[in-house]
Amino acid sequence: MLLSMKIDAPEETKSARKVVFHRVAENLYRLESSGGYYALLKKADKQFRRSLKTKDRKLAERRLAELRAQVGQLRITEDANASFAEIAKRWMDATKHTLKASSITRRETCIKNLTPYFEGVTIRNIQPQHCERWVTTRASEIAPQTMAHELNVMRAVFEYAINLGLMLSNPARHIKRKKVVTARIEIPTKEQFKKLLEAIRQSDGRADSKQKAKPGADLVELLAYSGCRLNEGTSIRWRDIDIEKNTLTVTGGERGTKNHEQRTIPMTFALRTLLLRLRDERHPRPEHFVSQIDSAKKCLHTACRNLSYPQFTHHDFRHFFATTCIESGVDIPTVSRWLGHKDGGALAMRVYGHLRTEHSLAAAMRVTF
Numbered sequence: 001m002l003l004s005m006k007i008d009a010p011e012e013t014k015s016a017r018k019v020v021f022h023r024v025a026e027n028l029y030r031l032e033s034s035g036g037y038y039a040l041l042k043k044a045d046k047q048f049r050r051s052l053k054t055k056d057r058k059l060a061e062r063r064l065a066e067l068r069a070q071v072g073q074l075r076i077t078e079d080a081n082a083s084f085a086e087i088a089k090r091w092m093d094a095t096k097h098t099l100k101a102s103s104i105t106r107r108e109t110c111i112k113n114l115t116p117y118f119e120g121v122t123i124r125n126i127q128p129q130h131c132e133r134w135v136t137t138r139a140s141e142i143a144p145q146t147m148a149h150e151l152n153v154m155r156a157v158f159e160y161a162i163n164l165g166l167m168l169s170n171p172a173r174h175i176k177r178k179k180v181v182t183a184r185i186e187i188p189t190k191e192q193f194k195k196l197l198e199a200i201r202q203s204d205g206r207a208d209s210k211q212k213a214k215p216g217a218d219l220v221e222l223l224a225y226s227g228c229r230l231n232e233g234t235s236i237r238w239r240d241i242d243i244e245k246n247t248l249t250v251t252g253g254e255r256g257t258k259n260h261e262q263r264t265i266p267m268t269f270a271l272r273t274l275l276l277r278l279r280d281e282r283h284p285r286p287e288h289f290v291s292q293i294d295s296a297k298k299c300l301h302t303a304c305r306n307l308s309y310p311q312f313t314h315h316d317f318r319h320f321f322a323t324t325c326i327e328s329g330v331d332i333p334t335v336s337r338w339l340g341h342k343d344g345g346a347l348a349m350r351v352y353g354h355l356r357t358e359h360s361l362a363a364a365m366r367v368t369f
Contacts, residue, residue, distance in 0.1 A: 024057070028064055039064050041071050048168065070168050080166050084118035084126065084157065085111070091160040100255060110153040113138075123161050131172045144178040151175060185351065186310045187319045193224065196312070199303035200296075215292040216299035218278060222291060223314055225271035227321035227339050230314040231255055234294050239286035241267075241275055250340065257340055265338045268325075322352050 020032040029038045037052040037060035048071055052063045088111045096104050117134040118126055131154065138147055154172045161167040188196065197220065203213040223233045228250055235253025242249075248271070249264045250257060257263070267275070278290065296314065304311050318339070325335045332352065333345035341347050 025061070027068070028060060037064075039067050041068065043071050067168075079164065080124040081122045082166070084121070084123055085115045087123050087161050087164075087166070088115070088153075088157045091157050094160070100258070100260075106149060107153055110150045111157075114150055114154055114157075123166050126158075126167070126171050128171045128174065131175055135175055139178060144180040147178050148180060151177060185319055186312065186316060187323055188309070188312055188316065190324070192307075192309060193317075193320060195307060196300070196303050196309070197221065199307055200299050203299070213299050216296035218274070219291045219293055219296045220300060220314075220317060221274050222271075224317040224320050225268050225274055226250075226265070227318050227325075227335075229258065229318060230295070232257055232340075233314075234289065234291045236290045237286065238279070238284045238288055238290060241290070243272075243276070246272060259340060259342055261340070261342075263337070263340050319351070322348065326352055 021029040021038060022032060023029050024037075027039055027041050029040060030036070031038060035055045037054055037057070039048070039050045039052055041048040041050075048067070050067060052060045052067075054060050054063065092104075092107060092111070099107070114134065117137070118130055121130060134150075134154070138150065142150075151172065155170060158167060158170040158172055162170060197217050200213050200217040200220065201210060203209040219233065222228070222236070223230065226233060226236075226248060228236070232250050232252050235251060235255070236248070240249045240251060241247075246267050247264050248267050249262060251262045252258075275290065278284075282288075284290075300314075301311060303309075322335050322339060325338070326332060332348050335352070336343070336345040336348040339348065
């Protein structure tokens with residue numbers, strides 16, 4: 001037997017006709033005006049009304065079955081009344097053991113920025129419109145990369161809530177990312193690199209100033225010849241170096257590498273020469289660090305300013321290493337492994353696929369037809 005129900009239109013549209021649904025099966029209704037199917041389910045005195053977004057009866061029945069399964073997994077407990085901030089904290093507590101300190105800080109910042117958009121709403125009652133309010137407000141305030149980080153955290157918190165049985169679906173699922181335009185990477189040329197080292201070592205010309213600047217130049221060389229990230233480079237100990245096998249093991253020290261995996265790489269001739277010189281100068285013990293400082297930022301900044309160069313950073317010398325290796329004929333997948341990438345070279349191809357202009361022009365001159 002077909003049943004029907006009428007739903008009053010909103011106050012501002014009282015002149016409109018009544019909205020009429022016909023019940024066609026258990027939990028399944030059809031809207032008279034459009035023919036679209038809707039579901040009406042109950043669990044623990046809570047109603048769930050959802051459009052099944054179809055006029056096809058068979059498809060509606062399949063989607064109703066999926067919705068029943070989702071509702072069946074819901075936990076109607078006090079946890080369902082928790083706020084976004086409370087669930088986000090639980091998610092962080094459950095996942096932070098897998099993260100580096102910088103990642104934890106970034107996620108906590110994202111949660112702090114997201115929380116105001118869900119205040120006063122329980123986690124189970126968060127709807128797409130709440131997420132859309134975040135989009136319309138934040139899109140004009142923050143950079144695309146920051147927005148992408150916040151969206152990732154938002155989605156992850158909602159997925160965590162779904163897994164706990166506190167939400168039916170992810171209300172941020174359909175939000176599109178803002179396109180992230182990769183900033184142009186400033187990579188020093190070989191000539192710039194040589195002059196930078198000279199400028200750092202020379203400092204202001206005084207003997208004591210040169211002595212203070214020497215560890216900075218050594219660190220810049222270490223990063224440029226090994227391709228290490230700053231933390232990886234400053235964490236290298238002499239016991240990580242095998243002169244006989246000509247290899248260097250990158251551990252990342254206590255903080256670990258970015259992907260939490262050690263890697264052993266062959267030493268370039270320049271790196272081997274640098275390490276042999278430093279060893280002969282210092283006569284270090286195995287547990288001593290190769291770099292005597294944690295940052296060369298100040299001396300690097302001064303040298304770049306004095307030479308009227310772009311303000312190169314520690315990470316730019318990782319790019320310098322990769323680009324130099326590729327220009328020397330090393331294939332990108334191999335360079336990618338030396339850098340510690342785990343994607344087989346996809347990231348390196350995107351970042352270093354375009355080589356420096358002078359190398360590209362020189363290569364073109366060797367092409368014959």
